[in-house]
Amino acid sequence: MSLNFCFLGAGNLATHLSKSLKEKGFNIIQVYSKTNKSAKTLADVLNSDYTTSPAKITINADVYFVALKDAVFDEVLSKINLENKLVVHCSGSLPVSVLSAYSDKTGVFYPLQTFSKQRDVDFHKIPVFVEANSEEIQNKLIQIAEKISDSVTVLESAKRKYLHIAAVFACNFVNHFYTISAEILKTKDIPFEVLQPLILETALKVQEIEPEKAQTGPAVRFDENIISDHLNEIKDLKNYAELYNSISKSIFEHHQNLK
Amino acid sequence: MSLNFCFLGAGNLATHLSKSLKEKGFNIIQVYSKTNKSAKTLADVLNSDYTTSPAKITINADVYFVALKDAVFDEVLSKINLENKLVVHCSGSLPVSVLSAYSDKTGVFYPLQTFSKQRDVDFHKIPVFVEANSEEIQNKLIQIAEKISDSVTVLESAKRKYLHIAAVFACNFVNHFYTISAEILKTKDIPFEVLQPLILETALKVQEIEPEKAQTGPAVRFDENIISDHLNEIKDLKNYAELYNSISKSIFEHHQNLK
Structure with missing residues (x-):
């Protein structure tokens, strides 16, 4: 599975998840964050590109992980051409449908853990809950999740x-x-x-x-x-x-x- | 230090504390509890005598550990001749002075932990807070506490x-x-x-x-x-x-x- 990922957000969740994916051999090609320091710090760890401008977010990734505060989803996502891209958010409370305005391939990837930058976590022990708007996407997310976690469950938005x-x-x-x-x-x-x-x-x-x-x-x-x-x-x-x-x-x- | 102990109460705290003291070589000679089952269960573990009647509580112990609900302290303690005996309660919130009506040698022995019968705990890691109405008693309590815990602190009732x-x-x-x-x-x-x-x-x-x-x-x-x-x-x-x-x-x- 040679997939290119772009991370929208460079907070605690984005940091731990992207590092864990990279360790398992996935390519993280770019990190976006509103603040230069956060974007650069994470990009340095991942050895990836970074930007602080939504307009400069890469169009070359296969999967876009949205790890932003929900209030700014639209502000960022509306600036990217996400046609045919897989767009996945990491929120516990937002339904998968909030992404349907931006792409027809959408999903959720929710790791149930509390992340702090100061602490390393063993991602294998973190339960990951996935959901998608099609079975094909769902299977793809399960495949990705199973690379980093021993506990992957499909769970609908309401639950x-x-x-x-x-x-x-x-x-x-x-x-x-x-x-x-x-x-x-x-x-x-x-x-x-x-x-x-x-x-x-x-x-x-x-x-x-x-x-x-x-x-x-x-x-x-x-x-x-x-x-x-x-x-x-x-x-x-x-x-x-x-x-x-x-x-x-x-x-x-x-x-x-x-x- | 060859001391004989009597435990008043056979709940979670009394169970773990008395077992830990016994493991360190102290003699527990009797357990009192209102209910026969609790008294017998703990006495069996400690290989000690037991009673459910305050009037039959031994007068041969050196130290009486009071691990009872505070509302029943008087009901039990008033029935025992505690002259010259060391009487110690294990409550976080009661001052040492609540025992002064029963003996002139009084103290507090408060292990800061949550105890369940189903779970073994390593008493060495539990901070124990002691207090007494004289320096002599205080030193005796420190000696006892240091046999079972790596963290013993003198702390006044108000704190x-x-x-x-x-x-x-x-x-x-x-x-x-x-x-x-x-x-x-x-x-x-x-x-x-x-x-x-x-x-x-x-x-x-x-x-x-x-x-x-x-x-x-x-x-x-x-x-x-x-x-x-x-x-x-x-x-x-x-x-x-x-x-x-x-x-x-x-x-x-x-x-x-x-x-």
Whole structure:
């Protein structure tokens, strides 16, 4: 499969995905990003061309990976002649149909992971969800995805959106709770490091046990003294008492319903 | 150090802590629990005596570990003659002073971890926070703690409470969000397993990177289209849209303030 790829976007996802594809022997011929620094940084790693101008995006690629914020899709895609090109976006929440205005060969390639530039990830372990507007394109995307991931699934747009919402809770909101806990510790000069083993064990548990069976803490025990004491302590810390209260209620109600 | 221990409580914490102490050569002579099954199960593992009656709790131990729900402390402790005995509780949020009515040798031994009966944990990696009402007792607790943990810190009650609040966010609330994400996936028949690599990576990231620097997702990008679309999808699913909205706002505000 000798395919030429163009990456539209040079953020965390684009960086990890393009590097992984290149390692598997695919050619990345160009990177587009709005900012010169991002475009050049990724192009250097990939040994590819780069541009910051939508009008100068190559017409010689076979596959265009769109890893842009959805608000700027049209601004970029409308400037390229994508006739007969395979155009693929990487968004969890957008349907494949958002690309139909630009090409008749469209697809989705959604790796379910959180990417940071500072951390390498093993792409083989990342579940990739694909979708396309034809079976031919779908098979092509499966072939590409299977080169870099051990877990490739075809999933329609409506379901993929739920996957994305679940990921927002399980990753983005979870990370914000790590941030809040760091902030709470900081008020008493306690280093965040003391929480790291707890955070890791909490994530390791649900690799084996269903999360609702792994629930611990004052809310699931309905330990009212502790809860009201905690609420009182953090009452002046942003809206954290409000969050504490509504999540504790949610935990309690969930586990009441299980009984 | 040939000390005899009695465990009051046979829950997850008591189970892991007593097993770990026994492995290091301490004698656990008795376990008390309200329920026969819990008391017997742990006593069998420890090869110790057990009772379900506070009046039959041994007076021959040197150290009494209180791993009970705080609401029942008095009900149990008031029935034992604890004169000259070292009485230690394991609670994150209760001050050491709650024990002063029962003994003049009191302390706290707080291992910062989430314990489940189904999972073994390596106690050496668990940070233990100790406190006592005298330096002599404090040193004794440090000695005991250092036998089982590589990370032992003296921490006063007021600060330990903040550690507990931070742990509620970083572990209990986090686990509830894993539960919510599993529930969201279930509505579309998607197995929870697909989220496991993401959950693990999210926890691994903050072993290296400060959590606020690891934040990803629609809220930190302020991707309004995605956010309002997600809110609309889950509007009938319990109070999850409300939680989604308030946490997204909290993420956005936190990161606005960093700029």
